[in-house]
Structures are given as C-alpha cells and as structure tokens.
Amino acid sequence: MKNRLRVLRAERGWSQLELGGRIGVSRQAVNAIETGKHDPSLPLAFRIARLFDLRIEEVFDDEFKDD
Amino acid sequence: MMNSRMIEEGEGVRAARARCRSHWRTAMLSILAAVGVALIMLLGKTGPGHLQPIYAIATVAAMAIVLPLAIYFNNRTKDELDRLNALKANSFGFYVAVLGGWSWLVLANGGLVPPPNMLALVLATSLLTMARYLMLKMGR
Numbered sequence: 166m167k168n169r170l171r172v173l174r175a176e177r178g179w180s181q182l183e184l185g186g187r188i189g190v191s192r193q194a195v196n197a198i199e200t201g202k203h204d205p206s207l208p209l210a211f212r213i214a215r216l217f218d219l220r221i222e223e224v225f226d227d228e229f230k231d232d
Numbered sequence: 233m234m235n236s237r238m239i240e241e242g243e244g245v246r247a248a249r250a251r252c253r254s255h256w257r258t259a260m261l262s263i264l265a266a267v268g269v270a271l272i273m274l275l276g277k278t279g280p281g282h283l284q285p286i287y288a289i290a291t292v293a294a295m296a297i298v299l300p301l302a303i304y305f306n307n308r309t310k311d312e313l314d315r316l317n318a319l320k321a322n323s324f325g326f327y328v329a330v331l332g333g334w335s336w337l338v339l340a341n342g343g344l345v346p347p348p349n350m351l352a353l354v355l356a357t358s359l360l361t362m363a364r365y366l367m368l369k370m371g372r
Contacts, residue, residue, distance in 0.1 A: 186244030
C-alpha cells in the first residue's frame with residue numbers, strides 16, 4: 166500500500182528510529198511500511214495518523230477506492 | 233536551537249531504545265531459564281540417554297512452564313511486523329516437520345532410509361524455523 170509516511174517523517178526531521186519509538190514499532194517496521202512491504206494493522210495505522218494529526222486516508226492510499 | 237544530536241535523541245529514540253533493552257532483557261532471561269532446565273536434566277543423568285524418573289518429570293514440568301512464559305514475554309516485546317515474521321517462520325517450521333517427518337517415515341517403510349530419528353527431526357525443524365525467521369527479519 167502506498168503511503169506518505171516517508172514525506173511526513175522527513176517534514177518533521179525524524180529518523181525511522183525516532184518515528185518507530187513514537188508509534189511503538191521497530192526501525193525495520195517503519196522501513197517496511199514506508200517501502201510498502203508491510204501494510205500496518207488498523208490500530209497501528211490509526212496511531213500513525215493520530216501522531217501526524219491527519220486522517221488515515223491522508224496518510225495511506227486507498228488503492229481499491231474506485232472498485 | 234535544535235541540532236542533529238537533539239533530533240537523534242528525541243523521545244521516540246529513547247522509547248525505541250527502551251523497547252530494545254526490554255527485548256534483550258527478556259531474551260537473556262529466556263536463555264537463563266533454558267540453561268536452568270538443561271541443568272535439571274544434567275543433574276538427573278545416570279548414563280548416556282538415561283535420566284532418573286523424578287528428574288525426567290521435573291525437566292518436562294520446567295519446560296512446560298518456561299517455554300510458554302518465554303514465548304509470551306518475547307511476543308510482548310515484539311512489534312506487529314516481528315510477530316508476523318515469527319508466525320510465518322513457525323508455519324514454515326510446521327510444514328518442514330510434517331512434510332519431513334512423513335516423507336522420512338514413508339521412505340523408511342520403503343527400505344530406502346533408516347527409521348526416523350525424532351531428535352534429528354526436532355533439531356532440523358528448530359534450525360530451519362530460526363533460519364527462516366532470520367531471513368524474514370532481514371527482509372528476504
């Protein structure tokens with residue numbers, strides 16, 4: 166799933182480790198989410214969106230939107 | 233004024249490091265507990281492949297307590313990606329054990345290989361499960 170996590174993180178000057186610590190996952194997990202190798206669970210997606218003060222669909226792309 | 237050191241040492245980094253420390257602490261305690269179980273077994277050894285019955289029972293009972301506790305506390309320190317990796321590796325290990333065990337048995341019945349050795353099967357399954365987990369952790 167595509168997402169804006171890398172951009173949002175860069176805007177705040179955070180490392181992957183810093184972001185991971187703030188949302189309770191490892192640096193590897195942040196990297197996997199950013200590169201689209203891992204789709205976060207709904208609770209984690211909510212945590213991420215809340216951290217950036219955004220809605221989930223503003224962070225993650227709904228690739229099935231037009232289906 | 234914010235410098236790179238301050239960014240590096242933010243609250244997230246501190247939380248990540250605390251999580252990492254907690255993970256290693258749990259892992260070390262699990263290893264110590266496993267050593268304890270092994271010591272109980274060694275204390276009751278009377279010869280190669282022989283254990284005093286009371287020590288055999290104590291070893292199995294200690295394993296039955298230590299293993300679920302170690303899995304539970306290790307899982308608590310894992311994030312969702314790591315838990316998923318562990319789950320995938322465990323599924324892989326299950327297929328190795330079932331396919332390997334049955335194949336070995338069928339081939340032994342056909343007189344092609346020696347009878348199955350439980351210890352070899354358990355060791356192979358454990359090692360391959362760990363190898364698969366490490367591969368998944370490295371993103372492969």
